[in-house]
Amino acid sequence: MLREANPTQAEPAIRNNTTTRPGSRESSRGLGMERDITRRDFLNATLLASGGLLLTPASPLELLQARGASNLNDDWTGYGGVGDYANSNGNTTAILEAGHQIRDGMFESLPPSLIDSHETYDCVIVGGGISGLAAALIFQRQAGPGKTCLVLDNHPIFSGEAKRNEFLVDGHRLVAHQGSAFYPVPYPRSFIGRFYESIGLKTPRLEYQNWGGPAPQMPLSRTPYLGSAPYGLFFGAKFGQTEGLWLTDPWGKKLEGAPISAKARNELLKFQSAGNAGAQGPQYAGDAISRRLDAITLEAHMIERHGISRETIRTFLSPVEGGGYGLGPDALSGYTAYAADMLHPLDISDETGQQMFPDGNGSLARLITKTLIPESIAGEDSLEDVCRNAVNLAALDRPSAATRVRLDSTAVWVKHDGDPAKSEFVTIAYTRGGKTYRVTARSVVMAGGSWTTRHIVRDLPQDHKTAYSQFYRAPCMMANVAVRNWWFLYKMGISGCQWFEGLGNYMQVHKLATCGAHAPTISPRLADGPHHQSSVFLPRPAHRTTGPGGACGDDCDSVPRIRTPNPSAIHRHVCPL
Numbered sequence: 289m290l291r292e293a294n295p296t297q298a299e300p301a302i303r304n305n306t307t308t309r310p311g312s313r314e315s316s317r318g319l320g321m322e323r324d325i326t327r328r329d330f331l332n333a334t335l336l337a338s339g340g341l342l343l344t345p346a347s348p349l350e351l352l353q354a355r356g357a358s359n360l361n362d363d364w365t366g367y368g369g370v371g372d373y374a375n376s377n378g379n380t381t382a383i384l385e386a387g388h389q390i391r392d393g394m395f396e397s398l399p400p401s402l403i404d405s406h407e408t409y410d411c412v413i414v415g416g417g418i419s420g421l422a423a424a425l426i427f428q429r430q431a432g433p434g435k436t437c438l439v440l441d442n443h444p445i446f447s448g449e450a451k452r453n454e455f456l457v458d459g460h461r462l463v464a465h466q467g468s469a470f471y472p473v474p475y476p477r478s479f480i481g482r483f484y485e486s487i488g489l490k491t492p493r494l495e496y497q498n499w500g501g502p503a504p505q506m507p508l509s510r511t512p513y514l515g516s517a518p519y520g521l522f523f524g525a526k527f528g529q530t531e532g533l534w535l536t537d538p539w540g541k542k543l544e545g546a547p548i549s550a551k552a553r554n555e556l557l558k559f560q561s562a563g564n565a566g567a568q569g570p571q572y573a574g575d576a577i578s579r580r581l582d583a584i585t586l587e588a589h590m591i592e593r594h595g596i597s598r599e600t601i602r603t604f605l606s607p608v609e610g611g612g613y614g615l616g617p618d619a620l621s622g623y624t625a626y627a628a629d630m631l632h633p634l635d636i637s638d639e640t641g642q643q644m645f646p647d648g649n650g651s652l653a654r655l656i657t658k659t660l661i662p663e664s665i666a667g668e669d670s671l672e673d674v675c676r677n678a679v680n681l682a683a684l685d686r687p688s689a690a691t692r693v694r695l696d697s698t699a700v701w702v703k704h705d706g707d708p709a710k711s712e713f714v715t716i717a718y719t720r721g722g723k724t725y726r727v728t729a730r731s732v733v734m735a736g737g738s739w740t741t742r743h744i745v746r747d748l749p750q751d752h753k754t755a756y757s758q759f760y761r762a763p764c765m766m767a768n769v770a771v772r773n774w775w776f777l778y779k780m781g782i783s784g785c786q787w788f789e790g791l792g793n794y795m796q797v798h799k800l801a802t803c804g805a806h807a808p809t810i811s812p813r814l815a816d817g818p819h820h821q822s823s824v825f826l827p828r829p830a831h832r833t834t835g836p837g838g839a840c841g842d843d844c845d846s847v848p849r850i851r852t853p854n855p856s857a858i859h860r861h862v863c864p865l
């Protein structure tokens with residue numbers, strides 16, 4: 289059945305930040321601004337580039353070449369770092385091409401060259417992200433001994449969106465998340481709480497790096513997201529500040545000194561201080577409030593709830609309020625404001641709630657995989673071992689194992705054998721190394737994402753197809769930047785910042801959980817402790833990104849919303865175009 293990341297010698301770095309005028313020719317050359325920039329340069333070489341910025345005026349490409357990086361001829365894929373995830377830096381060219389073959393209809397019918405593996409599983413799971421891996425574990429536990437399960441994933445490593453990247457900088461191995469970052473603390477005996485415990489996450493709160501060095505301690509965030517640690521706002525040319533203007537402690541100063549209108553200031557202060565008081569949020573997914581919220585945009589809901597203008601939302605709040613979804617609030621459902629709360633975590637606060645492994649939820653995927661296939665990651669069942677030790681790729685897909693994870697395998701065809709209502713078997717075809725293979729299963733779980741599922745499952749019911757066609761995929765880019773020091777930020781009293789123009793939106797230096805951190809302490813200066821901190825820079829798409837090729841514009845709210853039968857399942861739909 290088919291179911292469904294020095295300044296003792298502080299001076300050089302500070303010099304770079306104080307005596308080189310932003311935008312000057314020297315500064316531009318140091319940044320490699322006169323060169324062409326490729327997706328690879330930006331997506332994958334940002335870490336190298338920042339290191340180079342502090343030391344030598346080399347371009348990302350030169351840094352890559354100096355390191356003998358592979359993939360130099362591949363502008364799409366680029367450098368992926370080191371370690372288990374080095375070849376899995378986002379969607380590589382190979383993944384992209386396999387996906388386009390599906391999109392372009394190359395597998396409308398099974399190819400004559402199909403190789404029958406003669407393998408039959410009790411369950412095949414398409415997608416080796418957290419969902420697929422968790423499904424495999426639950427299957428393993430509930431189906432009982434002797435039952436077999438195969439997880440297919442198109443990447444060279446499992447984890448899906450919750451992958452990590454590892455980089456070697458001055459001999460230090462830095463770990464950072466690719467996409468998925470924090471997890472909220474669940475109630476102890478909740479489903480998620482029990483699941484975490486069962487995969488070895490015995491206490492949901494992690495230990496983090498301590499402050500190092502003589503400089504007075506500054507509170508630091510545990511995640512790349514702004515909120516709990518002191519941050520500043522930067523205003524540039526868009527606000528008439530050609531040299532740039534920093535506002536630190538913006539909320540303590542009540543935005544005094546910000547080059548914005550009085551109206552925008554008042555509205556931002558109102559929004560910032562709102563909290564949850566008086567919020568008419570849903571009690572449970574699907575109740576009347578959630579259905580109403582799902583029928584209006586997030587932007588409309590913000591206007592209604594906070595009494596703030598569309599202009600303020602679009603100028604200052606858009607990328608963050610909608611950013612995690614890659615779309616702006618003008619396109620997202622109002623329900624998104626509460627969707628995460630509807631998971632009913634015990635604690636989602638910045639102060640104690642949000643927890644993060646050094647590689648984000650990559651470690652959750654590793655914990656699940658280690659539980660599924662104990663030999664898959666060397667060492668004990670401890671958090672440290674699972675976070676630090678290498679993946680034993682050979683152990684993932686052993687013929688004798690009841691549960692197998694097969695990588696570099698793109699499912700291209702899934703169909704019941706005969707009438708879906710009566711069929712006992714499902715055929716799954718997948719491509720690997722240029723060949724197409726067939727396996728059979730008694731049940732299939734599609735955990736690869738609706739944007740591929742609808743092209744792969746050949747006998748998907750029409751209502752599923754219609755529902756899936758309402759989803760859009762939008763780009764949302766995160767970049768990890770290794771810095772040898774962040775003394776210049778520390779001297780300003782901040783560890784993160786936000787800006788409102790150009791590429792990106794905010795960045796945050798954050799401390800790491802010690803289970804996988806390269807050092808037990810974090811300090812702003814090279815001389816005071818370990819050499820590197822990992823910080824995160826989050827470029828986000830601008831607001832009004834409403835789906836392929838279009839924006840709703842000011843009339844967005846007059847466009848009928850797509851209603852969703854189950855708001856908990858579908859909360860990121862967009863305006864019909």
Ligand SMILES: Cc1cc2nc3c(=O)[nH]c(=O)nc-3n(C[C@H](O)[C@H](O)[C@H](O)COP(=O)(O)OP(=O)(O)OC[C@H]3O[C@@H](n4cnc5c(N)ncnc54)[C@H](O)[C@@H]3O)c2cc1C
Nearest residue numbers: 415417418419441442448449467468469470698699736740
């Ligand atoms: C930028 C970003 C930041 C996020 N931050 C957070 C956060 O801080 N905290 C949080 O809790 N959540 C966060 N999320 C959400 C969270 O990461 C996802 O909900 C979760 O990782 C999804 O897991 P998944 O297994 O459902 O899907 P995915 O992780 O997408 O896994 C699906 C896997 O299936 C593969 N696949 C797809 N099609 C096929 C095919 N045909 N054949 C074989 N394999 C296929 C994919 O390549 C992928 O490896 C974030 C998401 C994004 C995008």
